[in-house]
Amino acid sequence: MSFLTPEPRRTEEAAAEIASGARLVPRITIQAFCEHSQTAQLVESAIHDRRMSKVALTTHNGGIDGAVETYKSNPTPNLIIVETALSPQDIPAALEQLAQVCDAATRVVVLGHVNDVQLYRELIRSGISEYIVLPATAQQVVGAITDLFASENAAPIGRTIGFVSAKGGAGGSTIGHNVAWSIATALRQDSLILDMDLAFGTVGLNFNQDPPHGLADAIQANQKVDQTMLDRLISKAANHVNLLTAPVTLDRTYDFEEREFESVLELCQNTVPVVVLDIPHAWNAWIRYTLAALDEVVIVAEPDLANLRNAKNLADTIRALRPTEAAPNLVLNKVGMPRRPEIGAEEFSSSVECPLLGQVPFDAALFGTAANNGQMIAEIAANNKINEVFAAIGLHVTGRQAGHAASRAASLIKLPSFLRKRA
Incomplete structure (x- = not known):
């Protein structure tokens, strides 16, 4: 078993949690950026888990680079899942670029191909929510999401x-x-x-x-x-x-x-x-x-x-x-x-x-x-134009920046939760 993935729960315990509804993931939006079709299929299969019944999930191509380009002009969701085939030395720098275009409350799960404990520790210290080594199972992906948003110790999302x-x-x-x-x-x-x-x-x-x-x-x-x-x-x-x-x-x-x-x-x-x-x-x-x-x-x-x-x-x-x-x-x-x-x-x-x-x-x-x-x-x-006023108010009260593209970094209210310690 990889040391980077949590130990699976006993089957009876997981079944009891699901049956009780206590571990259902709340109404969050997840966007995944995958470099390989097999990874996209893995993430999409996670949505069929009963714990994910309220989740809105979409998958995209492009990995970290695709996410950076997307969020230069679009708001970020509650959770971003990114796949990367970069070397351990290059992953932190790539994630710093993603941090510059992300909103403050966004959480990030990285799917990587390198089983490296030093990389894992560095990413967790910098604020990445989880690092999962591929190949992985849908249950591992669901487990990571559940731990973030539906565990007893999870912070309120609202x-x-x-x-x-x-x-x-x-x-x-x-x-x-x-x-x-x-x-x-x-x-x-x-x-x-x-x-x-x-x-x-x-x-x-x-x-x-x-x-x-x-x-x-x-x-x-x-x-x-x-x-x-x-x-x-x-x-x-x-x-x-x-x-x-x-x-x-x-x-x-x-x-x-x-x-x-x-x-x-x-x-x-x-x-x-x-x-x-x-x-x-x-x-x-x-x-x-x-x-x-x-x-x-x-x-x-x-x-x-x-x-x-x-x-x-x-x-x-x-x-x-x-x-x-x-x-x-x-x-x-x-x-x-x-x-x-x-x-x-x-x-x-x-x-x-x-x-x-x-x-x-x-x-x-x-x-x-x-x-x-x-x-x-x-x-x-x-x-x-009244709708523009409502949109500006909405951006402010949700803690998001008031602009995108070139003005996005300049109007950033605060760093996203991941990589905050790098600022």
């Missing part, structure tokens, strides 16, 4: 992004839904939208969906909610777009304890790469706690005085709740409304002391049509 309105009607829900759509389509990342406005939420309406179950069922299940139950409650709105809708009924009140949503949110983070929270315009213990726990917070405001006051209060409070985290972000909505005096974007942003991610112009006809049709802006007006 990035949590909350959209909250500074004032009722400012459009936090609309902006959040369209940004989630942009992330799903442009980055080809599975996104899950949680409608946390259980009484008056609009996620179902905006995506023309009326599922029988949603977020309220998960909350009512409390500690009983697990991966299998969550999968049943999630509804699919489009490719890579998933929803946990609100019941939108008034037959009960929705009063929650401070940490009521915590277990559900953690489960979502272990399941989907991008989790977008549509947070209602209210202020209570659970909203305060949720805002403090998110990776990114986006305040959506209109450019008037009441929105400025509320946005300032929100921003100051969120900064105090998250002293070691990044400041909340700002999006100005309904900019340029006829006959309305407005506060300039620069003045608004500097007063709130939040980075301005974008300005969405007022367009009652466009947004009204989309809302009435249950569609996103990109579906009814694909060439509208």
Whole structure:
């Protein structure tokens, strides 16, 4: 047995794990770059394993060089698998080139033809997730992926992004839904939208969906909610777009304890790469706690005085709740409304002391049509420049660079997880 591959589990243990569903790989995107057709067939055969049932996998030709060329102009997936026939001396330098065009959260598994312990140690030290010596089996490939994304010690894959309105009607829900759509389509990342406005939420309406179950069922299940139950409650709105809708009924009140949503949110983070929270315009213990726990917070405001006051209060409070985290972000909505005096974007942003991610112009006809049709802006007006604003916001809140090609390296927010120590 090669010392570079993990010892296989006993058959009965693996079967028990698969049967329980505990080791299912979450909804990630994998792209493999292979130099030989046999390797491509090996990787493609891995998708037939039950643990990979939620995974979106594509294979390409070209090895590391092919991956570098592809990601000069395209976003990287959750996991890249690359085959290389290079010598041990040349592999680290080739992977450094790949690092320059990869996003921060991307993980890399290398399929190599050299059984060299020194190379293995160097690659693992530099941040490569796994090095598998060829020839290998599909079970070895699945095992490596499972250890990365589905083991008990695996880090959550989901990035949590909350959209909250500074004032009722400012459009936090609309902006959040369209940004989630942009992330799903442009980055080809599975996104899950949680409608946390259980009484008056609009996620179902905006995506023309009326599922029988949603977020309220998960909350009512409390500690009983697990991966299998969550999968049943999630509804699919489009490719890579998933929803946990609100019941939108008034037959009960929705009063929650401070940490009521915590277990559900953690489960979502272990399941989907991008989790977008549509947070209602209210202020209570659970909203305060949720805002403090998110990776990114986006305040959506209109450019008037009441929105400025509320946005300032929100921003100051969120900064105090998250002293070691990044400041909340700002999006100005309904900019340029006829006959309305407005506060300039620069003045608004500097007063709130939040980075301005974008300005969405007022367009009652466009947004009204989309809302009435249950569609996103990109579906009814694909060439509208507003979509570029949503895309830019999506790139920022997912921790990705704002540009590609020549500007990609210059706009890199941080090095990818592999080769980070080489910087």
